[in-house]
Amino acid sequence: MQLKTSTSVAPPGGRELGTALATATCALLxxxxxxxxxxxDIGQWRVxxxxxxxxxxxxxxxxxxNVLARTQPFEDRLLSFSLSFDTLSGSSPNGAAxxxxxxxxxxxxxxxxxxxxxxxxxxxxxxxxxxxxxLDNSFKDTRYAGSADWQxxxxxxxxxxxxxxxxxxxxxxxLGVDAHVAHDFNSRNTTLSAGVEWSDDxxxxxxxxxxxxxALSLNAASIGGSRAKHVSDALLGVTQVFTxxxxxxxxxxxxxxxxxxxxxxxxxxxxDPVTGxxxxxxxxxxxxxxxxxxxxxxxKKSLFxxxxxxxxxxxxxxxxxxxxDDWGVRSQTLDMHFKWNLKTDNFLEPHVRFYKQTAADxxxxxxxxxxxxxxxxxxxxxxxxxNALTVGLKYGAKTTAGQFAARIDLYHQMAKPSPDALxxxxxxxxxxxxxxxxxxxxxxxxxx
Amino acid sequence: MASPCEVHLGPVDERTAADLxxxxxxxxxxxxxxxxxxxDDGVVAEINSAAxxxxxxxxxxxxxxxxxxxxxxxxxxxxxxxxxGLRRVWRFDGSDRVPGADEVRGVLRYVGWSRVxxxxxxxxxxxxxxxxxxxxxxxxxxxxAAALVAAVTPWCLINFGGDLRxxxxxxxxxxxxxxxxxxxxxxxxxxIVRLSRGALATSGDTRRFLVKDGRRYGHILDPTTxxxxxxxxxxxxxxxDTCTQAGMLATLAMLYGRDAEVxxxxxxxxHWCAR
Numbered sequence: 001m002q003l004k005t006s007t008s009v010a011p012p013g014g015r016e017l018g019t020a021l022a023t024a025t026c027a028l029l030x031x032x033x034x035x036x037x038x039x040x041d042i043g044q045w046r047v048x049x050x051x052x053x054x055x056x057x058x059x060x061x062x063x064x065x066n067v068l069a070r071t072q073p074f075e076d077r078l079l080s081f082s083l084s085f086d087t088l089s090g091s092s093p094n095g096a097a098x099x100x101x102x103x104x105x106x107x108x109x110x111x112x113x114x115x116x117x118x119x120x121x122x123x124x125x126x127x128x129x130x131x132x133x134x135l136d137n138s139f140k141d142t143r144y145a146g147s148a149d150w151q152x153x154x155x156x157x158x159x160x161x162x163x164x165x166x167x168x169x170x171x172x173x174x175l176g177v178d179a180h181v182a183h184d185f186n187s188r189n190t191t192l193s194a195g196v197e198w199s200d201d202x203x204x205x206x207x208x209x210x211x212x213x214x215a216l217s218l219n220a221a222s223i224g225g226s227r228a229k230h231v232s233d234a235l236l237g238v239t240q241v242f243t244x245x246x247x248x249x250x251x252x253x254x255x256x257x258x259x260x261x262x263x264x265x266x267x268x269x270x271x272d273p274v275t276g277x278x279x280x281x282x283x284x285x286x287x288x289x290x291x292x293x294x295x296x297x298x299x300k301k302s303l304f305x306x307x308x309x310x311x312x313x314x315x316x317x318x319x320x321x322x323x324x325d326d327w328g329v330r331s332q333t334l335d336m337h338f339k340w341n342l343k344t345d346n347f348l349e350p351h352v353r354f355y356k357q358t359a360a361d362x363x364x365x366x367x368x369x370x371x372x373x374x375x376x377x378x379x380x381x382x383x384x385x386x387n388a389l390t391v392g393l394k395y396g397a398k399t400t401a402g403q404f405a406a407r408i409d410l411y412h413q414m415a416k417p418s419p420d421a422l423x424x425x426x427x428x429x430x431x432x433x434x435x436x437x438x439x440x441x442x443x444x445x446x447x448x
Numbered sequence: 449m450a451s452p453c454e455v456h457l458g459p460v461d462e463r464t465a466a467d468l469x470x471x472x473x474x475x476x477x478x479x480x481x482x483x484x485x486x487x488d489d490g491v492v493a494e495i496n497s498a499a500x501x502x503x504x505x506x507x508x509x510x511x512x513x514x515x516x517x518x519x520x521x522x523x524x525x526x527x528x529x530x531x532x533g534l535r536r537v538w539r540f541d542g543s544d545r546v547p548g549a550d551e552v553r554g555v556l557r558y559v560g561w562s563r564v565x566x567x568x569x570x571x572x573x574x575x576x577x578x579x580x581x582x583x584x585x586x587x588x589x590x591x592x593a594a595a596l597v598a599a600v601t602p603w604c605l606i607n608f609g610g611d612l613r614x615x616x617x618x619x620x621x622x623x624x625x626x627x628x629x630x631x632x633x634x635x636x637x638x639x640i641v642r643l644s645r646g647a648l649a650t651s652g653d654t655r656r657f658l659v660k661d662g663r664r665y666g667h668i669l670d671p672t673t674x675x676x677x678x679x680x681x682x683x684x685x686x687x688x689d690t691c692t693q694a695g696m697l698a699t700l701a702m703l704y705g706r707d708a709e710v711x712x713x714x715x716x717x718x719h720w721c722a723r
Binding site: 017018020021022024025027028029030031033034035036037038039040041072244313 | 459511512514515518519522588591592595619623639640641642643644645646647648687688689690692693696697715716717718720
């Protein structure tokens with residue numbers, strides 16, 4: 001049998017057929033030319049790329065670039081990868097309090113990143129003027145981080161996801177895994193979710209980890225090698241759709257950190273309990289500063305509530321987080337975003353955030369000469385009592401090829417010294433100067 | 449339409465939704481009743497049973513016949529609404545009953561739009577010939593229904609058995625997610641297409657075929673030869689501005705057999721072929 005086939009006839013070329021077909025179809029349907037189709041494969045990779053700049057006034061600056069790639073290799077399956085790179089440099093408080101007299105600090109190690117790796121150089125002093133917050137200006141670090149997530153359905157109404165993350169910088173390595181499940185009930189108006197996260201971190205302080213409460217000096221004894229830190233988190237949440245326009249979410253989470261939680265680069269000033277002047281140290285011209293010590297575990301509990309309301313396409317997103325831990329820190333965070341559509345293709349999003357925390361039980365702005373040493377002590381401002389305010393604005397626009405967004409946030413942190421620190425000459429000093437920072441971010445999502 | 453028909457709507461109130469569904473269903477039934485070749489009270493039966501007598505048709509039927517004539521020209525005779533005559537010798541029932549060459553030649557006498565006298569609004573078929581709007585009707589119905597709904601709400605997706613059209617994304621700008629069935633696993637989507645606007649139509653060669661001497665004869669018949677198209681894709685899905693265009697491009701691609709992808713690429717349309 002001989003089959004006649006059509007393959008010897010070349011397909012009609014080019015788009016003339018398409019144009020003629022479009023014209024004929026318009027005539028058939030009795031319409032003018034319809035808007036062009038917008039169809040996109042879901043199996044394709046979607047890529048978001050962004051750059052972020054964070055700068056504290058007179059302190060550290062951080063530049064980072066991030067890439068997030070997502071795809072749906074199968075129906076209902078979601079795979080995503082993220083990579084980020086950031087570089088930090090500048091000055092960071094070393095924990096010592098301002099003093100009425102100029103202060104000098106030994107600089108045990110200076111960290112310099114070069115193309116060949118990190119070079120540590122030591123020696124020398126740096127001085128801080130009277131009344132100024134001592135800052136160590138040798139901070140320089142580069143961090144590489146990556147993560148992967150896999151999400152799949154579990155039954156008709158459930159979802160399960162697994163993730164992993166890795167990051168490395170020269171004195172810190174992180175490995176994390178997580179798993180989350182969610183299940184819809186009540187005609188999909190209620191979602192219950194649960195998750196666990198675990199991380200295995202390792203801290204390798206430059207110059208070893210100092211022995212707590214020993215004095216800062218050029219050749220202070222230290223413990224070499226890495227110190228372990230583990231963090232376990234568990235979360236339970238419920239999301240409820242109230243109306244077509246309102247969603248409420250409540251999450252309760254617990255977190256436990258174990259291991260080396262001390263900051264190896266932070267010290268506390270030892271001052272005279274009456275005059276407030278710095279106690280002399282063993283080296284000439286250098287005061288007495290003791291390395292800090294924190295507990296080796298921390299338990300946190302937090303409650304998070306979120307309300308999302310759609311005002312005819314403009315969306316208000318407000319959340320409140322209450323956190324308490326066994327270090328004595330209690331915090332409240334109120335965060336609000338309002339996405340305001342200017343046109344269909346662009347929006348403005350003002351942002352405001354209030355943050356308030358109490359000091360850790362072992363936060364001391366200074367230690368006193370002659371007084372017994374506490375079991376734990378830190379002068380890290382991040383564990384002081386403080387309030388912070390963030391205000392920001394984001395602008396987003398759709399382009400023909402993707403979505404562009406830019407945001408700027410201004411951060412203002414106002415900390416309070418521990419009340420016992422207000423002695424003698426310290427009373428006239430700003431022991432915890434305000435921290436101001438700016439965050440700028442530009443991001444682009446390829447594809448609409 | 450001999451297939452599940454769906455209307456997906458963005459946020460509208462219940463009453464509007466019910467009205468729109470009724471509107472779409474009404475239009476689908478109207479077109480089916482008027483143009484189905486399985487009904488003996490429709491316009492198709494009237495034309496096909498006229499046995500050489502001229503038939504005057506209404507404006508809508510005339511537009512469909514104009515369209516069929518245009519497609520016949522554009523496709524070099526491959527798209528032909530008179531090809532239904534070939535079904536007299538080709539029955540795709542999974543058997544090995546492949547007709548002989550003389551049988552096919554015999555029936556080809558009743559096939560060919562060029563033998564039809566079409567002088568708007570009068571059509572005259574030679575006795576024994578028949579027309580069939582099966583290759584256009586469903587997609588046409590989708591576009592007609594979409595136009596009716598678009599006059600009420602901008603957020604709508606109409607799906608008649610896999611041929612569908614979206615009038616726009618939902619108010620949040622989120623596109624519709626449309627699954628394209630895997631050829632070997634019906635009811636499971638192996639691709640998801642995000643459709644913000646426009647249409648998707650699929651033409652397939654999946655379940656109807658003959659097998660003889662180890663050769664598979666698919667049900668896509670080339671009216672210029674009377675024989676099944678060789679090596680067509682198992683399934684072709686095309687995205688286009690309207691469902692009718694998408695359907696025509698998918699059908700033409702099948703008719704080009706092993707050159708289906710070449711044809712679609714030359715048209716510059718987004719397409720998905722499964723082989």
